[in-house]
Amino acid sequence: xxxxxxxxxxxxxxxxxxxxxxxxxxxxxxxxxxxxxxxxxxxxxxxxxxxxxxxxxxxxxxxxxxxxxxxxxxxxxxxxxxxxxxxxxxxxxxxxxxxxxxxxxxxxxxxxxxxxxxxxxxxxxxxxxxxxxxxxxxxxxxxxxxxxxxxxxxxxxxxxxxxxxxxxxxxxxxxxxxxxxxxxxxxxxxxxxxxxxxxxxxxxxxxxxxxxxxxxxxxxxxxxxxxxxxxxxxxxxxxxxxxxxxxxxxxxx
Amino acid sequence: xxxxxxxxxxxxxxxxxxxxxxxxxxxxxxxxxxxxxxxxxxxxxxxxxxxxxxxxxxxxxxxxxxxxxxxxxxxxxxxxxxxxxxxxxxxxxxxxxxxxxxxxxxxxxxxxxxxxxxxxxxxxxxxxxxxxxxxxxxxxxxxxxxxxxxxxxxxxxxxxxxxxxxxxxxxxxxxxxxxxxxxxxxxxxxxxxxxxxxxxxxxxxxxxxxxxxxxxxxxxxxxxxxxxxxxxxxxxxxxxxxxxxxxxxxxxxxxxxxxxxxxxxxxxxxxxxxxxxxxx
Ligand SMILES: Nc1ncnc2c1ncn2[C@@H]1O[C@H](COP(=O)(O)OP(=O)(O)OP(=O)(O)O)[C@@H](O)[C@H]1O
Ligand SMILES: [Mg+2]
Numbered sequence: 001x002x003x004x005x006x007x008x009x010x011x012x013x014x015x016x017x018x019x020x021x022x023x024x025x026x027x028x029x030x031x032x033x034x035x036x037x038x039x040x041x042x043x044x045x046x047x048x049x050x051x052x053x054x055x056x057x058x059x060x061x062x063x064x065x066x067x068x069x070x071x072x073x074x075x076x077x078x079x080x081x082x083x084x085x086x087x088x089x090x091x092x093x094x095x096x097x098x099x100x101x102x103x104x105x106x107x108x109x110x111x112x113x114x115x116x117x118x119x120x121x122x123x124x125x126x127x128x129x130x131x132x133x134x135x136x137x138x139x140x141x142x143x144x145x146x147x148x149x150x151x152x153x154x155x156x157x158x159x160x161x162x163x164x165x166x167x168x169x170x171x172x173x174x175x176x177x178x179x180x181x182x183x184x185x186x187x188x189x190x191x192x193x194x195x196x197x198x199x200x201x202x203x204x205x206x207x208x209x210x211x212x213x214x215x216x217x218x219x220x221x222x223x224x225x226x227x228x229x230x231x232x233x234x235x236x237x238x239x240x241x242x243x244x245x246x247x248x249x250x251x252x253x
Numbered sequence: 254x255x256x257x258x259x260x261x262x263x264x265x266x267x268x269x270x271x272x273x274x275x276x277x278x279x280x281x282x283x284x285x286x287x288x289x290x291x292x293x294x295x296x297x298x299x300x301x302x303x304x305x306x307x308x309x310x311x312x313x314x315x316x317x318x319x320x321x322x323x324x325x326x327x328x329x330x331x332x333x334x335x336x337x338x339x340x341x342x343x344x345x346x347x348x349x350x351x352x353x354x355x356x357x358x359x360x361x362x363x364x365x366x367x368x369x370x371x372x373x374x375x376x377x378x379x380x381x382x383x384x385x386x387x388x389x390x391x392x393x394x395x396x397x398x399x400x401x402x403x404x405x406x407x408x409x410x411x412x413x414x415x416x417x418x419x420x421x422x423x424x425x426x427x428x429x430x431x432x433x434x435x436x437x438x439x440x441x442x443x444x445x446x447x448x449x450x451x452x453x454x455x456x457x458x459x460x461x462x463x464x465x466x467x468x469x470x471x472x473x474x475x476x477x478x479x480x481x482x483x484x485x486x487x488x489x490x491x492x493x494x495x496x497x498x499x500x501x502x503x504x505x506x507x508x509x510x511x512x513x514x515x516x517x518x519x520x521x522x523x524x525x526x527x528x529x530x531x532x533x
Contacts, residue, residue: 127357130317131371132343
C-alpha cells in the first residue's frame with residue numbers, strides 16, 4: 001500500500017513538473033503569438049461564444065435564487081434594504097468567478113482539450129511541425145490566451161445578469177424599494193471587492209486554460225486517450241477552481 | 254539475417270541530400286533499426302520498401318528531425334539533423350515537403366486554406382498571388398473544384414491528393430511521400446504516380462517514396478531499398494531487385510507469408526501460447 005501511494009506521489013510530482021515546463025514553453029510561445037491577434041480573437045470568440053448562453057442562463061437563475069434566499073434571510077432581521085449589497089457582494093466575490101469558471105471548464109475547457117487532442121491524434125500537430133510551423137505558437141498559445149481573456153469577460157456578464165436576476169426577484173416580486181436596492185449597493189461596495197473578483201477570474205482563466213491546453217496537447221493520440229484527457233480537464237479544473245478560490249479569498253481578507 | 258549484401262549506391266557521397274548512416278533506434282527497448290544505411294541522392298526518386306511495421310514511417314520521422322537516432326547519424330543537406338538548433342531545423346524543414354500517410358489536413362480549414370497554409374505562414378505574398386499558386390497546385394492534383402470543401406467532406410484518396418498539393422506548394426527541394434498509393438483508385442493512382450515522376454523530371458525535385466506497392470514503385474523509382482528487421486536487406490534499381498535471386502527480395506516481390514521476412518509481429522511460440530491458454 002505504501003509502495004502504491006509512493007508511486008502515486010511520484011507520478012503526481014512528475015505530472016506537476018511536466019505541466020510547469022509546458023507552462024514555461026507556453027508563455028514563451030505567447031510572445032510571438034501576440035503578433036497574430038486574429039488567431040487570438042478567433043479563440044476568444046470560440047471560447048466565449050461557446051459558453052455565452054449557459055453563462056447567461058446560469059447567471060440569471062443564480063441571481064434569482066440569491067434574491068429569494070437573501071430576502072428570506074434579511075427580512076428576519078428587518079434588513080431587506082441590504083439585499084442589494086448582499087447580492088452584489090456574493091456575486092462579485094464568490095459566485096460570479098467560481099460558477100463561471102466551473103461552467104467554462106465544462107463547456108469551453110473540454111472543447112479545447114478534445115480539439116487539441118484530436119489534432120494530435122490525426123497528426124495535424126506533427127504536420128505543422130514538419131511544415132516548420134510551431135504548433136505551440138500556432139495552436140496552443142492562441143487558445144491559452146483566448147481562454148485567459150474570455151473567462152473574465154464571461155464572469156462580468158455572469159455578474160451583471162445575476163444582479164439583474166436578484167433585482168427581478170427582490171424588487172419586482174418581493175417589493176424591496178428599487179432606489180434603496182441600487183443606492184445601498186453603490187455606496188457599500190469598495191474597490192477591493194471588485195479587485196477580488198477581477199483577480200479571481202483572471203487567475204481562473206489562466207489556470208483553466210492551461211489545464212485544458214496541456215491535457216489536449218499531451219493526450220494519448222487515440223480516441224480513448226482524448227476522452228480520458230477531456231475527463232481529466234473537468235476534474236482538475238473543478239478542483240483547482242475551488243482550491244484557488246479558498247487561497248485567494250484568504251489572501252484578500 | 255541479411256542474405257544479400259546491400260549494393261552500394263554508385264553516386265558520389267557529395268550529392269547525397271539525405272544520408273542515414275548506421276542508425277540504431279529503439280522504442281520502449283524494442284529495436285526498430287539496427288544499423289540502417291540509406292542514401293538519398295540529388296535529383297533521383299528513391300524508394301523505401303518494406304513490410305508493414307518495419308519502421309518506414311519512423312525513418313521519415315528521423316529524417317525530419319521529429320525524433321533522434323540512439324546511435325549513428327542522420328544528415329540532411331549535408332548537416333547532421335541532431336546537431337541543428339531549432340531555427341536551423343525549421344529552415345531545413347522548409348526545404349522539404351512531406352505527404353503524410355493519412356493526409357493530416359488541418360480539419361478547421363477549407364481545402365483551399367489548407368494548401369495556402371504554409372504560404373501564409375512563411376511568406377507575405379499578396380492575396381491574388383496566393384490564390385493563383387494554390388489553385389495551380391489544386392489543379393495539378395485535379396481538385397480545384399473542391400477548393401471550398403472542408404477536409405471532413407473529402408474521401409481518403411481526395412484528402413491525400415490535397416495533402417500532396419500542400420506538400421508541393423512551397424516548391425520544396427525534397428519531397429517525402431509516406432505511402433502515397435494506399436487507398437487510391439487506379440486513375441488517381443496513375444495521376445499521383447505521374448505527378449511524382451513529373452516533379453522529379455521537370456522540377457528536379459529529389460523524392461523519397463515509402464511504399465509497399467512494389468509494382469507501382471518499380472515504374473518510377475531510380476533506386477530502391479528494401480527494409481526488413483531494422484536494416485536494409487537489399488538495394489538497387491528496380492530491375493536489379495526484380496532479377497535478384499535473394500530469398501528475401503523474392504518473398505517481398507511475390508508477397509508470400511513464408512520466407513526470411515517475418516510476417517508475424519514478434520510473439521511467443523504459437524503452440525506454447527495456445528496450450529498455455531488452455532491450462533491457464
Ligand atoms: N509511438 C509508438 N509507441 C510504440 N511503438 C511504436 C510507436 N510508433 C511506432 N511503433 C512501433 O514501431 C514499429 C514501426 O512503426 P512504423 O509506423 O514506422 O511502421 P511502418 O513501416 O511505417 O508501417 P506501415 O507500413 O504499416 O505504415 C511498429 O512495429 C510499431 O509497433
Ligand atoms: Mg507507416
